[in-house]
Amino acid sequence: xxxxxxxxxxxxxxxxxxxxxxxxxxxxxxxxxxxxxxxxxxxxxxxxxxxxxxxxxxxxxxxxxxxxxxxxxxxxxxxxxxxxxxxxxxxxxxxxxxxxxxxxxxxxxxxxxxxxxxxxxxxxxxxxxxxxxxxxxxxxxxxxxxxxxxxxxxxxxxxxxxxxxxxxxxxxxxxxxxxxxxxxxxxxxxxxxxxxxxxxxxxxxxxxxxxxxxxxxxxxxxxxxxxxxxxx
Amino acid sequence: xxxxxxxxxxxxxxxxxxxxxxxxxxxxxxxxxxxxxxxxxxxxxxxxxxxxxxxxxxxxxxxxxxxxxxxxxxxxxxxxxxxxxxxxxxxxxxxxxxxxxxxxxxxxxxxxxxxxxxxxxxxxxxxxxxxxxxxxxxxxxxxxxxxxxxxxxxxxxxxxxxxxxxxxxxxxxxxxxxxxxxxxxxxxxxxxxxxxxxxxxxxxxxxxxxxxxxxxxxxxxxxxxxxxxxxxx
Amino acid sequence: xxxxxxxxxxxxxxxxxxxxxxxxxxxxxxxxxxxxxxxxxxxxxxxxxxxxxxxxxxxxxxxxxxxxxxxxxxxxxxxxxxxxxxxxxxxxxxxxxxxxxxxxxxxxxxxxxxxxxxxxxxxxxxxxxxxxxxxxxxxxxxxxxxxxxxxxxxxxxxxxxxxxxxxxxxxxxxxxxxxxxxxxxxxxxxxxxxxxxxxxxxxxxxxxxxxxxxxxxxxxxxxxxxxxxxxxxxxxxxxxxxxxxxxxxxxxxxxxxx
Numbered sequence: 001x002x003x004x005x006x007x008x009x010x011x012x013x014x015x016x017x018x019x020x021x022x023x024x025x026x027x028x029x030x031x032x033x034x035x036x037x038x039x040x041x042x043x044x045x046x047x048x049x050x051x052x053x054x055x056x057x058x059x060x061x062x063x064x065x066x067x068x069x070x071x072x073x074x075x076x077x078x079x080x081x082x083x084x085x086x087x088x089x090x091x092x093x094x095x096x097x098x099x100x101x102x103x104x105x106x107x108x109x110x111x112x113x114x115x116x117x118x119x120x121x122x123x124x125x126x127x128x129x130x131x132x133x134x135x136x137x138x139x140x141x142x143x144x145x146x147x148x149x150x151x152x153x154x155x156x157x158x159x160x161x162x163x164x165x166x167x168x169x170x171x172x173x174x175x176x177x178x179x180x181x182x183x184x185x186x187x188x189x190x191x192x193x194x195x196x197x198x199x200x201x202x203x204x205x206x207x208x209x210x211x212x213x214x215x216x217x218x219x220x221x222x223x224x225x226x227x228x229x230x231x232x
Numbered sequence: 233x234x235x236x237x238x239x240x241x242x243x244x245x246x247x248x249x250x251x252x253x254x255x256x257x258x259x260x261x262x263x264x265x266x267x268x269x270x271x272x273x274x275x276x277x278x279x280x281x282x283x284x285x286x287x288x289x290x291x292x293x294x295x296x297x298x299x300x301x302x303x304x305x306x307x308x309x310x311x312x313x314x315x316x317x318x319x320x321x322x323x324x325x326x327x328x329x330x331x332x333x334x335x336x337x338x339x340x341x342x343x344x345x346x347x348x349x350x351x352x353x354x355x356x357x358x359x360x361x362x363x364x365x366x367x368x369x370x371x372x373x374x375x376x377x378x379x380x381x382x383x384x385x386x387x388x389x390x391x392x393x394x395x396x397x398x399x400x401x402x403x404x405x406x407x408x409x410x411x412x413x414x415x416x417x418x419x420x421x422x423x424x425x426x427x428x429x430x431x432x433x434x435x436x437x438x439x440x441x442x443x444x445x446x447x448x449x450x451x452x453x454x455x456x457x458x459x460x461x462x463x464x465x
Numbered sequence: 466x467x468x469x470x471x472x473x474x475x476x477x478x479x480x481x482x483x484x485x486x487x488x489x490x491x492x493x494x495x496x497x498x499x500x501x502x503x504x505x506x507x508x509x510x511x512x513x514x515x516x517x518x519x520x521x522x523x524x525x526x527x528x529x530x531x532x533x534x535x536x537x538x539x540x541x542x543x544x545x546x547x548x549x550x551x552x553x554x555x556x557x558x559x560x561x562x563x564x565x566x567x568x569x570x571x572x573x574x575x576x577x578x579x580x581x582x583x584x585x586x587x588x589x590x591x592x593x594x595x596x597x598x599x600x601x602x603x604x605x606x607x608x609x610x611x612x613x614x615x616x617x618x619x620x621x622x623x624x625x626x627x628x629x630x631x632x633x634x635x636x637x638x639x640x641x642x643x644x645x646x647x648x649x650x651x652x653x654x655x656x657x658x659x660x661x662x663x664x665x666x667x668x669x670x671x672x673x674x675x676x677x678x679x680x681x682x683x684x685x686x687x688x689x690x691x692x693x694x695x696x697x698x699x700x701x702x703x704x705x706x707x708x709x710x711x712x713x714x715x716x717x718x719x720x721x722x723x
Contacts, residue, residue: 195307195310
């Protein structure tokens with residue numbers, strides 16, 4: 001067995017933070033992705049520009065740079081927003097976890113907005129027309145007809161993005177959040193055994209991504225089951 | 233931020249961009265070179281032959297690049313045997329560590345792109361080649377691979393852009409690439425956001441130019457078609 | 466289904482933490498009896514994290530003694546060195562006790578307390594290897610230092626002909642010195658002292674005389690917070706006078722570093 005020199009518990013705690021970070025960023029990213037996709041499909045040109053600008057810009061930047069910028073800039077941006085919108089001139093604290101979640105969610109959302117846009121336009125227009133004819137409002141049509149199908153169509157792509165997100169959580173170590181990579185670096189500093197410890201971290205990441213990919217296969221199967229039933 | 237501070241950082245960031253591009257060019261070339269045998273072994277019908285690339289791809293796609301980089305840079309230096317061997321002059325240098333890690337990393341992704349392309353070559357073409365008496369390796373060299381390379385080009389271009397962004401991690405092992413330079417500048421001027429946004433503009437400019445170069449290549453290799461075939465990697 | 470439930474449960478838990486942290490607005494004025502102290506946790510023996518994830522070290526002990534003397538309730542915040550000053554100014558914490566040198570550059574961005582110890586910079590290299598630390602002697606040699614420290618700045622100003630490598634943490638610089646990537650490093654003499662006495666550092670030794678004597682280490686606070694500065698100065702004087710400082714000093718070094 002690999003001798004972790006008493007740092008096993010610390011690595012385990014780091015893994016938990018990594019998981020929490022990935023799942024929280026996933027939720028933020030899904031919301032931003034849907035908003036982005038709706039913006040891209042908007043009837044108003046400025047909103048479309050905003051949606052396209054968001055995904056094009058973020059997808060062209062290194063994730064690492066986005067994380068650094070968010071970490072150092074989150075407080076500035078939030079304070080500027082709070083001051084102009086609400087007239088609040090106090091100081092706003094952004095924790096490393098919140099900064100990390102937002103940065104990773106922001107990146108995830110940019111890619112997800114493309115997936116969602118593709119999925120939304122792939123749904124036949126007749127369905128929306130039929131829903132409208134039945135008297136559903138635009139909002140009802142979106143939530144009852146479009147969104148459930150978008151989920152199924154976008155799922156494989158979203159799964160890929162989630163894998164990438166899980167690995168990108170390692171970048172958050174630079175902003176001082178004690179996720180897996182960060183606690184590993186601490187342990188390396190104390191034990192002077194970088195290979196053993198980084199390899200252990202690598203194996204933990206492999207486990208996480210493997211479990212996630214199994215979970216995704218399960219979700220995809222479930223989503224596909226629904227389709228067969230609907231067709232029969 | 234004053235204009236002076238802004239103008240002062242531009243030449244520094246530009247020299248960082250040169251290092252970023254060197255790393256990118258090297259890993260894109262070496263990665264492609266490594267990916268061909270990996271992809272060929274991956275499509276092999278012999279299970280033990282396809283097991284090697286499967287394991288390789290599983291590891292490099294399942295772990296963060298940062299861990300891979302630290303394993304090569306800090307990890308290998310842990311062993312006396314490595315430090316006394318002939319590879320140490322290379323591994324001693326942060327630049328080569330980054331270039332090696334990035335190449336190994338991107339090779340895993342490129343080999344999957346190539347595998348997809350190889351499997352997408354129409355069966356009829358392969359059968360036709362066999363029918364006119366071509367040997368197995370001849371079919372690969374003159375029919376399958378040239379076809380696969382052309383089909384894989386858009387996805388390969390995509391991978392290069394992804395590697396450009398991933399190369400920002402070189403800054404974590406002392407390299408003064410675009411991000412490393414920005415980090416050092418911001419540690420002196422205490423204006424991290426302004427500095428990182430400026431560095432971001434450099435990355436966007438490089439992405440823009442690379443995208444157009446790749447599009448030009450696609451058109452060049454597909455004179456008969458306006459829109460290249462898209463492959464979802 | 467239970468998988469799904471756990472999945473969403475965890476996600477919501479994470480979300481809740483994120484939302485709460487974003488919403489947590491702190492009032493403009495810091496409460497007098499509560500102090501958040503920023504430190505790095507990667508700079509032994511001054512600040513480090515032990516295997517329980519607890520902060521330890523000279524800086525941490527001094528900070529605790531100062532808080533006891535000021536009757537303040539202190540919490541520690543870990544922060545990477547690169548972002549230390551921006552984080553202070555953005556109120557992630559109220560004071561930096563992380564072996565920060567008082568420099569003119571930094572004084573443009575933050576205020577400092579009086580010194581709580583005095584540092585010098587010293588080169589370290591492999592035992593038995595001849596290292597001439599003059600500008601001519603280091604020409605073309607690979608020298609490491611931590612990014613955004615006075616060691617790094619001193620090297621760039623005084624040994625510009627050397628091949629200077631900057632690291633995000635001091636630990637990584639030592640790892641590279643041990644693996645032979647670096648010919649020497651420049652770092653704070655006391656930090657070197659600790660490392661040279663550890664297993665990892667016993668094949669190395671200090672080279673030449675300290676190059677930068679009288680580097681004063683202070684506690685950084687936001688500009689204009691004079692109340693806090695005066696309190697800290699008084700507390701430093703008090704713990705030196707009542708012997709608390711001496712006890713902490715003796716725990717780490719056999720000589721006075723005040």
